[in-house]
Amino acid sequence: MLTDNEIYATLARRIKAGIIDGILYLALIIFLMFVVSQVLKDGGPIRALLIYSPLFFLEPLLVTYLGASIGQHLLGMEVMSINTRKKCPLGISLIRYFTKVLLGSLSLIYMLFSRKHQAIHDHFANTVVLLSRKKIEKNPSFANHGAIEQTYESEYKYPSPLRKFCVFIVWYLLSCILIDVLIETSAILLLPDYSIKTEKLPEGVELIRDFLLSITFITFAIWAAKGRLFGARRKKMKN
Numbered sequence: 001m002l003t004d005n006e007i008y009a010t011l012a013r014r015i016k017a018g019i020i021d022g023i024l025y026l027a028l029i030i031f032l033m034f035v036v037s038q039v040l041k042d043g044g045p046i047r048a049l050l051i052y053s054p055l056f057f058l059e060p061l062l063v064t065y066l067g068a069s070i071g072q073h074l075l076g077m078e079v080m081s082i083n084t085r086k087k088c089p090l091g092i093s094l095i096r097y098f099t100k101v102l103l104g105s106l107s108l109i110y111m112l113f114s115r116k117h118q119a120i121h122d123h124f125a126n127t128v129v130l131l132s133r134k135k136i137e138k139n140p141s142f143a144n145h146g147a148i149e150q151t152y153e154s155e156y157k158y159p160s161p162l163r164k165f166c167v168f169i170v171w172y173l174l175s176c177i178l179i180d181v182l183i184e185t186s187a188i189l190l191l192p193d194y195s196i197k198t199e200k201l202p203e204g205v206e207l208i209r210d211f212l213l214s215i216t217f218i219t220f221a222i223w224a225a226k227g228r229l230f231g232a233r234r235k236k237m238k239n
Contacts, residue, residue, distance in 0.1 A: 007131045007146030008117035009077045011108065014129060018108075020071030021059070028054050060093035076132040076142060081125075082116075088127055096125035109217075112149060112225035113161040113168075150225060156234040158227045167232035168224035175216045183209045 032051045040047045059069050067078045067087045079096075081088050088096065099121035100107050107120040116128055131146040152158055159167075187194045187205055194202070201209065220229060227234030 006133060007136065007143045008148065009129045009131055010147055010149055011111045013075055013077065013145065014108065017069065017071030017075050017077060020074060021069050024070055025054060060090060060097045063093040064088055064090045072129070076135045076145070077129055078132050079127055079129050082128055083126060088125065092125045096121045096127060099124045109221050110165055112221055113165045115150065115161065117149065155237050156227065157237055158234045159232045164224045164227065164232040167229055168220050170231070171220050171229060172217055175220065176213060179209060179212050179216065
């Protein structure tokens, strides 16, 4: 049960934090590549471990001891255990992070279906991401940056979050197959140098394909979350 100063962080805010983290991690790796190459002239697994270890351990350590990644901290968020309402133990933070890395954007998009705004990796770790309670106490208006993204109309009955998410996955996979077939067929008909035996689509066509898949991913996720996708539609409540 949330208290008055516990507000869920929105999907958009968490995506922004992830972008900040990605930029910072990239800068750190470039810096480590320069430093390590000066110290260790020869390559090898030790050199690679020193350079890329931040990708595997930095965020879990920050979540455990700081309560958030750097991007989340800068944007006023904190990660906490649902059971204890405290920072996550290191083991839980590691499970949470590697689940996030493994599932990528699919994990975050689940926030649209979760009433607690939990990504899949939050569910695995039994954690939740909130707006910083200290910031809200100092500046109550900061709570306006958190919102419930699922808007349910009282006159409708909605399917469960898990059902809506599974229906979204099915529709997205079917759309991927359909888009691939259409792109391949169009390329064969319109591009003289392209055939079914060609190993790779032209770069411009690949970009169009990726754009269509991205739009489909976002559109179906929103439709499913709002109960408007076939198989997970909301139903009008009887008076």
